[in-house]
Amino acid sequence: MQFWIIQGLNSLALGGLLFLLASGFSLIFGLMRIANLTHGAFFMLGAYLGANAIRSIDGVNLWTAAVGTGLLVAAAGGLLERLVLRQLSTNPLGQVLVTLGMSFIIADACLMIWGGDPIPVPTPADLRKPLLLFGFAFPTYRVVVVGCAIVAAIALYGLLERTRIGAMIRAGVDDMDMARAIGIPVSALFTAVFCLGAGIAGAGGVLGGPIMSAYPGLDADMLPLALIVVILGGVGSLLGAFVGSFIIGFIYTFGIALLPDLAYVILFLPMIVVIAFRPQGLFGRIGA
């Protein structure tokens, strides 16, 4: 019983981290039609920057590190969008290749700067004590991560569904040309969404630190999971990213625990089923 409950919580925590990664990926893809393959690298960059800030700057804790790193990575994402992707706006394949190239560059830069050994991120002191619920001991920090993901989901939902700017973003996802024809400044919107997505991924990397550490290859471990989440949930759909993240969190965690040899098969099977029978994903409107 303890096994199922703990693995269940691990699934939720992984799902929460995946949501922080996949929600931005999905928004960027939905609005700009760019599969931003740098997104996993943003997550890893966040993890490294956060780990170092916590270890080397006095007074920085996990939460301030997550906010600061999120802002830094958001700025990096904005630069990538403005200086590189913008130049390739008529060349979608070129954009995808550039984002892949950027992810390699970021990964190698992290390797050069921080070396090949994993850098653990300490769990905040007040969250180290296990949480006792119904006679079971839960790792408190993982519960908090799930809470963070839910807060982020509610904030993103509010931004997208309850503000004029959010409605403009959804209009751009619905019909880009028409959105431009009624005067929506799509160029500024692209940069804003790219910054937002990168920032959430960067902050997610910091929050994931105490669970996964910062290590070379973190980007390549996380990006495929985010891709599966987005294909499963539907491109451009926040609800899809949310539901998809927790589905994949469970499948991946239990797959590794129960059938480690087949973990990837179990992971990709639902994706194949979705592509075959519902190519727009569970909650999406755009064909993948």
Add this chain to the structure above:
Amino acid sequence: MATEALTIEHIDAFYGDSHVLHGVSLSLKEGQVLALLGRNGAGKTTCISAIMGLVAPRNGTVSLFGETISGLPPEAISRTGVGLVPQGRRIFPSLTVKENLVIARQRESDDPKSWNLQRIFNLFPRLEERQQQLAGSLSGGEQQMLALGRALMGNPRVLLLDEPSEGLAPLIVAEVGRTIALLKQEGQSIILVEQNSNLALSLADDVVILNTGRVVFAGPASEVVGNDALITQHLGIFHGH
């Protein structure tokens, strides 16, 4: 002579390699309605897209009240004061009716004729009743009203209407006609693309007829009404007597 609200001078436009518009020129005077007529495929919608910047004209210029707007991106052209009601309406289906209008808000002023949410709702009470509904769930006629309201929310100096009567029941077509007449009365400058030439001719001051991407007639509407030879040759409509 009234001020020229929108002028197109000798534009050529292409879709890939196919040459769709050949040196098209036209001129809309302030406060008037210009009907742009022609058969399917004559280049009417391309002409509208070229004005809006959705298709880049390769030669020639488009100007709004003397200011060149060709070459600008569509969002900038919209902000100079061009409003579009596109063919097929193209409302944003996953936004509510109200959101469709609110995101298009531009250049609102204290002028009592300035368009805002309340004035749009007064013009189309059906939209007010359904303001929280998703726009994709509206009927065709309601979607047309929404597309028109959305364009008006930008307080356009020139309004482009691309086939506003397409696919609508006769009663709704009449309502669309009355709305356009009302806008004209308020001094709105309008370019009206229509297959329904009776509707267009009843509203237009001037007419431009396109045939395979070239202007074959430009002149006052009164010269087209009753000119069966012109209508038969270029619009493909046979008049019963």
